Amino acid sequence: MIGGALIVRIFVPGSFEYPLNYVLSMAIGCLGLLAGAFGFWMIKEPPSDINNINEKNEGMISDSIRILKEDVAFRRFILIENITSFSLMILPFYIVFVKHTFEDYKNFFGAYVMAQILGSILSNFLWAAISNKLGSTTVLKICILTGASIPLIAIVLQPAGAVWYILVFLLVGVITSGRNIGFEPYLLEIAPEDKRTVYLGIRGTLNILDVLLPLAGGFFIDKLGYYAAFSTVSAVMLVAFFLAQSDRMVKKQS
Numbered sequence: 001m002i003g004g005a006l007i008v009r010i011f012v013p014g015s016f017e018y019p020l021n022y023v024l025s026m027a028i029g030c031l032g033l034l035a036g037a038f039g040f041w042m043i044k045e046p047p048s049d050i051n052n053i054n055e056k057n058e059g060m061i062s063d064s065i066r067i068l069k070e071d072v073a074f075r076r077f078i079l080i081e082n083i084t085s086f087s088l089m090i091l092p093f094y095i096v097f098v099k100h101t102f103e104d105y106k107n108f109f110g111a112y113v114m115a116q117i118l119g120s121i122l123s124n125f126l127w128a129a130i131s132n133k134l135g136s137t138t139v140l141k142i143c144i145l146t147g148a149s150i151p152l153i154a155i156v157l158q159p160a161g162a163v164w165y166i167l168v169f170l171l172v173g174v175i176t177s178g179r180n181i182g183f184e185p186y187l188l189e190i191a192p193e194d195k196r197t198v199y200l201g202i203r204g205t206l207n208i209l210d211v212l213l214p215l216a217g218g219f220f221i222d223k224l225g226y227y228a229a230f231s232t233v234s235a236v237m238l239v240a241f242f243l244a245q246s247d248r249m250v251k252k253q254s
Contacts, residue, residue, distance in 0.1 A: 082209040083240040086233045087147035089213035102162035112169040119173025127181040136185040141244050143178035148237030151230035
């Protein structure tokens with residue numbers, strides 16, 4: 001990823017003209033995905049210790065409905081994850097905002113990519129330490145609060161110039177990794193061991209806004225403008241943060 005960011009930096013001011021710059025970027029992505037695929041193929045999963053799972057299930061749909069009725073913490077988790085998808089909606093538009101706001105934006109493209117990648121990589125150590133000491137719920141809350149602050153930071157930094165948006169993209173990388181370390185481990189913590197597959201399936205099915213909101217981002221920007229859209233996302237993320245403060249997010253396990 002860091003090598004890709006360095007090559008993107010080479011594109012500015014432009015050693016490679018369009019479309020060669022995009023060809024090289026896509027080729028880097030292709031090679032990275034192939035390397036990742038080989039890594040997954042080499043993983044040997046141990047056999048499960050849980051037997052007769054199918055005999056315990058009453059059917060996927062009825063089992064899912066029962067889980068949603070009985071598990072308050074899981075319902076709250078689904079609600080919060082959907083709400084926080086608003087932060088994902090706005091992520092692609094930070095670079096569009098920079099492009100429409102600053103004339104010298106091209107000089108910082110490589111720096112933005114590098115900052116986002118470094119934020120994602122280096123913050124993993126921070127998130128891991130927080131998760132080990134304070135739990136995945138705390139990671140989730142900090143990540144949500146950070147996601148609420150980024151749109152406001154983007155607004156405040158506008159008079160300072162394009163170079164300061166390196167901080168915005170650094171924080172984007174931080175919350176990107178934070179979501180993975182916060183949401184997924186928390187779900188595994190609240191899901192009973194013999195129902196984890198069902199919980200993951202319900203989560204994937206009901207996490208609707210995670211899919212729809214990125215598609216709707218352009219509509220919100222067009223109708224509200226950047227500042228109103230950014231402020232709205234911050235407000236929604238604060239709602240998610242207060243929901244995450246509820247004791248219903250914590251499920252006691254025997």
